[in-house]
Amino acid sequence: MPIRALVWNEFRHERENETVRSIYPDGIHAVIAAALAETPDFQVSTATQDEPEHGLPQERLDQTDVLLWWGHKAHKEVSDTVVERVAARVHQGMGLIVLHSGHFSKIFKRLMGTPCSLRWREAGERERLWAVNRSHPVVQGVGPSIDLPNAEMYGEPFLVPEPMETVFISWFEGGEVFRSGLTYQRGAGRIFYFRPGHETYPIYHNPDIRRVLNNAVRWAYNPAPAWEDVAAAPNVPVDKAPEKIEQRGPALHRPGEEGFR
Amino acid sequence: MPIRALVWNEFRHERENETVRSIYPDGIHAVIAAALAETPDFQVSTATQDEPEHGLPQERLDQTDVLLWWGHKAHKEVSDTVVERVAARVHQGMGLIVLHSGHFSKIFKRLMGTPCSLRWREAGERERLWAVNRSHPVVQGVGPSIDLPNAEMYGEPFLVPEPMETVFISWFEGGEVFRSGLTYQRGAGRIFYFRPGHETYPIYHNPDIRRVLNNAVRWAYNPAPAWEDVAAAPNVPVDKAPEKIEQRGPALHRPGEEGFR
Amino acid sequence: MPIRALVWNEFRHERENETVRSIYPDGIHAVIAAALAETPDFQVSTATQDEPEHGLPQERLDQTDVLLWWGHKAHKEVSDTVVERVAARVHQGMGLIVLHSGHFSKIFKRLMGTPCSLRWREAGERERLWAVNRSHPVVQGVGPSIDLPNAEMYGEPFLVPEPMETVFISWFEGGEVFRSGLTYQRGAGRIFYFRPGHETYPIYHNPDIRRVLNNAVRWAYNPAPAWEDVAAAPNVPVDKAPEKIEQRGPALHRPGEEGFR
Amino acid sequence: MPIRALVWNEFRHERENETVRSIYPDGIHAVIAAALAETPDFQVSTATQDEPEHGLPQERLDQTDVLLWWGHKAHKEVSDTVVERVAARVHQGMGLIVLHSGHFSKIFKRLMGTPCSLRWREAGERERLWAVNRSHPVVQGVGPSIDLPNAEMYGEPFLVPEPMETVFISWFEGGEVFRSGLTYQRGAGRIFYFRPGHETYPIYHNPDIRRVLNNAVRWAYNPAPAWEDVAAAPNVPVDKAPEKIEQRGPALHRPGEEGFR
16 A cells, blocks of 8 residues: 655745745655655655645545645645644544644644744754664664755754654754754654755755655554544443443433533 | 632533532632632632633733633633633743643643543543552642542543653543543643543542642642743844854845744 | 564463463463464564573574563563663664563563552453554554453552553553553664563453554564664764864863773 | 752762862862752752762662762762662652763663663863753753853763653754753652763853752652652552452462562
8 A cells, every 4th residue: 555645835935936946946845746756655746835725625635644744934824724624634643744844834833732933044054963863763764964054043942842752953053953853643643843944955855854754754654544533522321331330420411412522 | 929820610500500509609610719729828819701801811811820721511612812822821831720621622622732532421430540650749648549439431542642741540430541630841831631520529529639739730830930932933143143154055034034934 | 574573481380380371381472472473474483581591692682673571470580681681682673562560570670760560469350451542553453442351450550651652551340540551662672561461361362462462563663773882872083073173171081082881 | 848969979080180170179079069059948968989888878868859960980880789779769759860971870771771872072162052941940040051161072862761851952063962951750750861061171160050950959859758669569459459349260379479570
């Protein structure tokens, strides 16, 4: 069974800014999709923000195993309905890889529950991502560190929950550090935040970065069937209790009534 | 310096249901507030949902160290504006204690990023909360377990993120289990979810439950000054970088420009 | 590439106690090995405590991907040398599945750093293991809970570190609860503790338990090459620093000297 | 009630090396103890490795709330008996602060269960510790970062378990990063690892470092009474089960018999 990866991109800078277009003429999504297509059992497609429903109708998400998300200047224009739809699919088991400036996307903030804020500087400085666990699936095929000659700086504090695992920590020439690779589990879904990816540098052309993206898709894939009623809160009636019990005392709900939510 | 605890209650069942009123004639909030008032250095007040702004205007929250939240049938009527206001204060350092059916409150789901769903049964069955760490501050003064003769059942799976600490796990007569005491850190704020509290049983009159509530307020209190700009993402200009660097390569943002969000 | 699973058993009760022998005539290891052999790409073998070096010479461990450990009455007789050898292999990436009374094995205590103590009762009572995350790889093919008609009780508090994930929580007829499935990462190795397995009941003949064991072997398998120098603390000399720096100030170590340990 | 802090030091370099002696003429422990004595409710004492029982007889540890540990060249000479004694006290609730080269101490490796290895360089380079959570109790009174003009470098990967919280991450002039402040809970005891402290630089004279040490002692202090039987695994006989049950099926242990360990 192939893993169905969907690369989502805001796709604005590439159409508006000459520098970005020169690096990503067909959009960041096209370059990432090409990187993923190097893995034979990945089935890769793309979607962009200005398509109807941002290219993410329900049936599309239902057929997606892992979603990659790149957004920046138009976070606010993403529809809340679509955000809830994506969050629900993550809870059901879809993997999600949030890239770079996606830290401030609605979907990432929605799933983290925190501000997801950080410090930043766009100076083309050197970045070095250190692998904290060299044996982590996401790090395979990459050396002890990844060096990027030009990068936007993101600095701590990064306001996210403690992760399940810290996979990468970045060093920046200008003196800051950042937790650049973090894993989370939310419901049945796995989430990987991966920092690199500023649009004015050819980050997604870097072979190590492409390797990490491929690894991350495989890591985030949950082969279990979608947990469709993950958000339901079913009543377990007295006569269906695993152990025999009898109704005692006063009750607010009538038999068979649904719970409040 | 006293710890300023604010007990928030939906306060509907007590006014509408005779059984609930007989247990909590002045409201669940009144009984919890009385429990907290037993601790000399707590300064306790209450607020209810049907007050203007749900009793939670900004200045009130700014003067609150720990907020306790009981809601059930009217979660949906809580204003999103107030939910965001509370979330922001938690990120800045306010403690939050979410009680019982508050698992489905907007504020808890907002901070967890998950469905917060569970299974339930209202049969007045026996519950026993086991302390997983007997030396945890929240458990002090309570024995190895707390026995409740009549309780609503909540059963796993409970769809929340892995907690910082599992403090209590419940056994139910009908055969289920539940993680009944969980701690989280979100931004500068500490969160404690505490399961007991069904409105048709006198749970908040139980001395052990009252002790846990008192302990939890102290545990959730962060004496650090409010982290007011916790959600800001300030630019660190090149000439303010901790290490001397020079601007290199192309940039999207002009000097001094704000970031996107 | 097959996954090489090695089932290790103390193998004393089966030779000394008629009840245990009647359930496991060839030893618990034989039954578990047969369960794992149902998965085509597993290559399964066994070792027992009374073999030379407990059946765990270095070359054997070097060719093991996942080790399963069942011990009880002879924990103290396990050689410290072998324990260190196993711990080193886990740090390098070998998976480890610790079963039932293995909670008090030297290797589990060595890797947890805590007492690993608990409460217990051998009364043949009912146990029900609830899956906390139904989409976890370890839980696939098993329903929302696993019911065991007769089990030894283990009760909280269970003195282990907070796990990476709580996978199962047990309900016991006698009123206790227990975190029965817990995951850990230690170095490059994944560890799964799985509670069921008392020797006087046919636990490892139960299809659900067998499914979990198979799932757990796959989950614990780390395909990355062994991290052989995981315990080394190499010096990075000044002229090999990623960034150009110059030696400054006093130093304790002479150039090229090894660090203390 | 004062908090009883005990500063433990190997105290070899200061007696053997002129550079170290010039910075710490009475030993590193004396300088740290003086730093802690600035807090009125701390009751501070010291112990060194070459005292009988390393200055850590049982009764001394029983009267210690928080132990600070500095060791380096003589880790191997620390008695295993004393290490087990300290570990047992941590499990019972004593706080432990492990400093700098103590990452390779027997007690830290004992409590972590991992190699605790890292990369290092002694070049007097610049270090900057970034606070990941500015509102954490350990960070109070310190700015967003602590700058050290001369430090030994420690680099990732640092082979420790995922922490409860990452409090500090260090940037090094030579290009590496390190998780320099990490919290753990083991049994009833809290552990803080704090990286700075190389003996050839006046690190413990730095006011920010002294502030962190004071904060860490308060954070690590557990006011709960010592959990004396934390390592015991008591049998709960059938007639003492919280729920009424009857003995069923075969049993290995006779009534009242102790468990194996």
